[in-house]
Amino acid sequence: MSLAALFFYLFAAVAVASAFMVIASRNPVHSVLFLILTFVNAAGLFILIGAEFLAMLLVVVYVGAVAVLFLFVVMMLDVDFVELRQGFLQYLPVGALVGLVFLAELVLVFGSWTFGEGVTGAVLPAAAGVSNTVQIGRVLYTDYVYFFQAAGLVLLVAMIGAIVLTLRHKTNVKRQSIPVQNARTKAAAIDVVKVPSGKGL
Amino acid sequence: MIFTLSALGPALPELLLAVSAVILILFGAIAGPKSTDTVNGLALAAIFAALVLVILGPSEATLFNGSFQLDAYARFLKVLALLAAGSTLAMSVDWLKVEKQARFEFAILVILSTLGMMMLISAGDLIALYMGLELMSLALYVVAANNRDSVRSTEAGLKYFVLGALSSGMLLYGASLIYGFTGSVNFLHIAAAAQEPTLGLIFGIVFIFAGLCFKVSAVPFHMWTPDVYEGAPTPVTTFFAGAPKVAAMAVFVRVAIEALPHVVHQWQQIVVFVSIASMLLGSFAAIGQRNIKRLMAYSSIGHMGYALVGLAAGTEQGVRGVLVYMTIYVAMTLGTFACILSMRRKEGMVENYDDLAGLARTSPVKAFLLAALMFSLAGIPPLAGFLAKYYVFLAAIQAGLYTLAVIGVLSSVVGAFYYLRIVKVMYFDEPAEAFEPMPTELRAVLGIAGLFTLLFFVYPAPLLAAAGAAARALF
Numbered sequence: 001m002s003l004a005a006l007f008f009y010l011f012a013a014v015a016v017a018s019a020f021m022v023i024a025s026r027n028p029v030h031s032v033l034f035l036i037l038t039f040v041n042a043a044g045l046f047i048l049i050g051a052e053f054l055a056m057l058l059v060v061v062y063v064g065a066v067a068v069l070f071l072f073v074v075m076m077l078d079v080d081f082v083e084l085r086q087g088f089l090q091y092l093p094v095g096a097l098v099g100l101v102f103l104a105e106l107v108l109v110f111g112s113w114t115f116g117e118g119v120t121g122a123v124l125p126a127a128a129g130v131s132n133t134v135q136i137g138r139v140l141y142t143d144y145v146y147f148f149q150a151a152g153l154v155l156l157v158a159m160i161g162a163i164v165l166t167l168r169h170k171t172n173v174k175r176q177s178i179p180v181q182n183a184r185t186k187a188a189a190i191d192v193v194k195v196p197s198g199k200g201l
Numbered sequence: 202m203i204f205t206l207s208a209l210g211p212a213l214p215e216l217l218l219a220v221s222a223v224i225l226i227l228f229g230a231i232a233g234p235k236s237t238d239t240v241n242g243l244a245l246a247a248i249f250a251a252l253v254l255v256i257l258g259p260s261e262a263t264l265f266n267g268s269f270q271l272d273a274y275a276r277f278l279k280v281l282a283l284l285a286a287g288s289t290l291a292m293s294v295d296w297l298k299v300e301k302q303a304r305f306e307f308a309i310l311v312i313l314s315t316l317g318m319m320m321l322i323s324a325g326d327l328i329a330l331y332m333g334l335e336l337m338s339l340a341l342y343v344v345a346a347n348n349r350d351s352v353r354s355t356e357a358g359l360k361y362f363v364l365g366a367l368s369s370g371m372l373l374y375g376a377s378l379i380y381g382f383t384g385s386v387n388f389l390h391i392a393a394a395a396q397e398p399t400l401g402l403i404f405g406i407v408f409i410f411a412g413l414c415f416k417v418s419a420v421p422f423h424m425w426t427p428d429v430y431e432g433a434p435t436p437v438t439t440f441f442a443g444a445p446k447v448a449a450m451a452v453f454v455r456v457a458i459e460a461l462p463h464v465v466h467q468w469q470q471i472v473v474f475v476s477i478a479s480m481l482l483g484s485f486a487a488i489g490q491r492n493i494k495r496l497m498a499y500s501s502i503g504h505m506g507y508a509l510v511g512l513a514a515g516t517e518q519g520v521r522g523v524l525v526y527m528t529i530y531v532a533m534t535l536g537t538f539a540c541i542l543s544m545r546r547k548e549g550m551v552e553n554y555d556d557l558a559g560l561a562r563t564s565p566v567k568a569f570l571l572a573a574l575m576f577s578l579a580g581i582p583p584l585a586g587f588l589a590k591y592y593v594f595l596a597a598i599q600a601g602l603y604t605l606a607v608i609g610v611l612s613s614v615v616g617a618f619y620y621l622r623i624v625k626v627m628y629f630d631e632p633a634e635a636f637e638p639m640p641t642e643l644r645a646v647l648g649i650a651g652l653f654t655l656l657f658f659v660y661p662a663p664l665l666a667a668a669g670a671a672a673r674a675l676f
Contacts, residue, residue, distance in 0.1 A: 146265040150320060150332035153219060154339060157313050160226065161343035164306045165358075169234075 008048055015041035028074045036067045053132040211262035211271045214251040214279070215323075218316040221247035222309050229305035237305045241294045244308035248287040248315060255279045263325065267387050270325040277524060277671035278322045278451040285443035285531045286315040288646050292535075293436030295640045296542050300550070302348050302434060311440065314340035318448035322455075327376040327386040330452055334372070334416065337445060338365050344440065345433045357432030364415070364425045372412025378405030379460075388460035398464045406461060410471050413456065416449035417505045418498075420478035427490075430498035435550065438494055439538040442501050443531050450505070450527055454512055454520055458675045465515045472513040477608050479506025484616035493541055493554045496619065497534070500578060503616055504530050510602075510609055511593035517672050519596035522589075524668035529577075529589040529657070536574045536650025540567065543639040543647075554623050559632025567639065570651030572624045577654040579620035580613045585657035 018037040025031050039062045046055035140148055195201060209216060221243070229240045255276055262271045290311050297303040317336030324330040342365060346358025380386050382401035383394035395402055415422040430438045457468055483503020490496040508530065511522030544551050561568040577586035590613060597606045639647070657664075 143266055146268050147328050147332055149219075150329075150336060153222075153313065153316065154332065154336050156223070156226075157310070157336060157339045157343070160306055160310060160313075161339065164304065164310070164343055165346055165349055 004048060007044070011041045011044040011048070015045065029071065032067060032071045032074055035070070036063050039063045039067065051132060053136055209264070211259050212264055212269060212323075213258060214254040214283075215316060215319050217251050217254060218247060218312055218319070222312045222316065225305075225309050225312070229309065234305065237298075237303050238294075240305040241290070241308045244312050245287060245290055247312060248283055248290065251315075251319075252280060252283040252287065255283065265329075267325045267389065268329040269320070269323050271323055273674040274451075274455070274524075274671040275323045275674075277667055278447060278527075279319050281528055281531060282318045282322065282444045282447045282451075283315065285447060285535065286311060286318070286440070288535055289436065289440045289443055291642045292439060292539060292542055292646055295642065296436050297434070299545075300348075300434070304347070307344060307347060310340040310344050314344070314440075315444060318444055321448045322451045324452055324455070325388055327380065327388075330456070331369075331373060331376065333448075334452070335369065337448060338369070338416070341365075341441065341445060344437045345429055347437055348434045351432075353432035354434060357429045360432075361425055361429045368412045368415035368422065371408045371415075375405045375408025375410075375412060378402070378408065381405075388456070391460040392462055395461060396463050398467045402464065403467055406464070406468050407471065409456065410453075410468065410475075413449060413453045414475055417446055417453060417509075418502055419475045419505050419509060420482045420502060421475075423479070423482065423502045426502055427495045427498040430501075431492055431495045431552075435494065435538070435542050435552075438497070439535065439542065442497060442534045442538065446501065446505065447527050447531060450508060450523065453509075454523055455675065457512060458515070458520060469513055469515055472509055473602065473605055476506045476509035476513050477605060479503060479509065480609055480612040480616075481506075484612040487616070487619045490619070491553045491555065493544075493552055493557075493623075496554065497537065497541070500616075500620075501530075501534065503612070504578075507590055507593055507609060507613070510597050510605055513602060513605060514593075514596040514600035516596060516600055517676050518599055519593070520672035520675055521665070521668045522593035522596045524671055525592050525664060526589040528664060528668070529585045529654070532650045532653045533574050533578050533586060536570065536647050536654065537578070539639075539643045539647040539650065540571045540574075543567075543636060543643050545637045546634055547637070554626060555630075556633060557623060557627050558630035560627040562632045563635040567647065568627045570647055572627060573651050573655050575620040575624050579617035581617070583658040585654040588658060588661060 015038050018034045018041065021034040022031050022038065025034060039058055043055040043058040043063075046052070046058060193201070225240050225243055225247075228243075229236050232239070258276075259271065260273065260276065263269070264271075290308060293307070294303070297307065314337050317333050317338070317340065319333075320329060321333030321337060324333055342358055342362040345361050346355045348354035376386070378401055379391060379395075382399055382405060383391045385391055385394060411422060415425075418426040430441065433441065457472070461468055479502050483499050483501075483506055487496050487499035487503070490499060504526075508523050508526040511519040511526060513519070514522070541552070544556060546556075557571075560571070573584065577584035580586045580590045582588075590609070594606045594609055597603075597609070
């Protein structure tokens with residue numbers, strides 16, 4: 001067994017096991033942590049097939065951003081996950097049935113799959129000595145620059161939209177103003193009052 | 202490959218809009234809410250400058266490996282979309298300020314949506330189509346919910362968003378099927394590959410057409426239209442009824458004619474069905490409406506049906522008919538909405554058509570122009586709306602689609618009922634309380650639109666020639 005095969009089985013086994021733990025663990029925070037483990041192992045699998053750019057993207061985007069966001073949501077939302085989980089086993093037969101149907105479909109597809117004439121020849125061979133990242137960059141910023149820019153504008157609209165629909169300027173909120181704080185002097189801040197004894201203010 | 206900046210020349214109007222949107226958002230964010238008037242003015246100037254650039258710019262070009270194509274067809278529709286978007290923005294400013302919904306982001310979203318429309322009109326492949334469509338729609342979803350404190354406005358935005366996402370999904374599914382069965386996303390390559398109908402290709406066409414029908418609000422994908430039109434703030438409804446319809450119809454025609462010219466018989470059936478269903482629903486469902494914005498929603502569904510009659514013909518005549526129809530439709534709709542935007546009493550906006558009662562005695566000029574627009578929407582000769590219908594029905598008859606033409610004429614007779622009822626209310630009912638005076642920009646739009654529809658038959662040659670040249674560019 002070669003080293004690559006060894007690592008494949010290692011990553012694959014851990015990925016499947018941690019994916020199972022995502023749905024099986026009782027604590028939702030543990031679920032998210034297992035999800036992160038699954039992502040990292042999937043990234044390892046990507047590296048094994050030579051897609052190092054996708055692997056890094058998976059770690060940066062999914063682990064770095066999405067999973068951490070999940071973690072925030074899970075920890076901040078007051079959802080009773082124990083109650084949500086009631087009847088988990090009850091749905092197991094249906095879920096297993098759906099899984100089996102998918103498995104059967106996959107077997108059928110892979111069993112009968114044939115490439116059309118000339119399709120395999122149409123796949124571009126990887127250029128020698130150029131990494132994936134460089135290749136994607138070359139295509140993304142030349143042939144697809146129009147779509148790249150358009151996608152940027154779509155994201156800009158999404159950002160503006162989120163701000164337009166949710167941001168509210170509250171008027172009666174006291175905000176900290178550091179220059180005002182620094183400008184306060186002893187004379188302005190302290191008022192010495194003579195209190196006659198026995199009378200109070 | 203050496204790339205020079207001047208090679209981007211044909212896309213200069215789009216670049217201008219994108220850059221001005223980014224600059225304006227920065228300006229607005231730094232200067233704060235008090236900059237709304239300045240941003241509105243600059244946004245209008247940007248749209249006007251883009252219009253000038255489209256008119257003066259190169260007449261034919263292909264950029265980005267065929268993803269962006271500029272031809273007579275694209276220029277014609279871009280001018281129309283920019284005119285519609287610009288005049289809508291001009292009409293909204295005052296209304297939003299009075300209703301205390303003015304925000305500087307509104308103008309920026311209108312610019313970005315218009316940019317999406319222009320990308321859509323120029324789309325040369327399925328990816329560009331999808332990107333343009335999403336840019337246009339995403340901005341529209343946000344402006345629909347512009348009045349975020351009103352339940353109906355947010356409901357309109359949410360409903361439009363959910364159904365729009367569904368239609369985008371269908372469109373994407375269709376696009377992936379077409380890509381899978383023809384091996385390309387480029388319209389011209391698809392046309393070369395799709396010589397005969399295969400099952401996968403037909404499925405793809407059906408899904409893409411379903412997505413596009415949603416955007417032009419044609420039956421059976423029209424359900425969102427009345428609720429969104431009614432719930433959204435009136436200037437936003439005006440915007441919805443004009444420019445996005447133009448852009449969506451433009452790309453509908455382009456996909457059908459440019460990408461699928463050899464399978465006309467397959468998509469013709471879909472377009473004929475959609476067209477008949479839209480015309481009938483637009484005529485019958487509007488009869489029971491009292492809210493004039495809802496009425497205009499059904500009216501626009503019907504009008505999209507009439508415009509699709511031209512596409513169903515699948516000929517150069519037919520496409521010319523669609524272009525003429527869309528131009529006249531935009532003029533009539535903007536004029537009518539200029540009136541609806543001015544239906545303001547002391548206590549606020551009113552939206553029922555009974556509120557127009559006796560308008561002929563309280564403000565005769567407005568009533569006369571609105572009556573002309575209503576006659577034109579109904580398609581009564583010799584007004585512009587009649588000629589618009591005439592050209593699409595003529596194309597349908599020349600293509601042998603007699604049933605479609607006959608149903609179209611009959612449903613336009615039914616539809617005349619509710620347009621004429623508005624005229625009756627204005628001229629023969631007891632006058633209701635007068636409206637507040639109309640702002641200048643609404644007067645201007647109503648005047649121009651009214652005169653255009655009244656006098657179009659005197660000198661229709663320039664528009665017909667331009668539409669004819671635009672239609673030739675597709676064949």
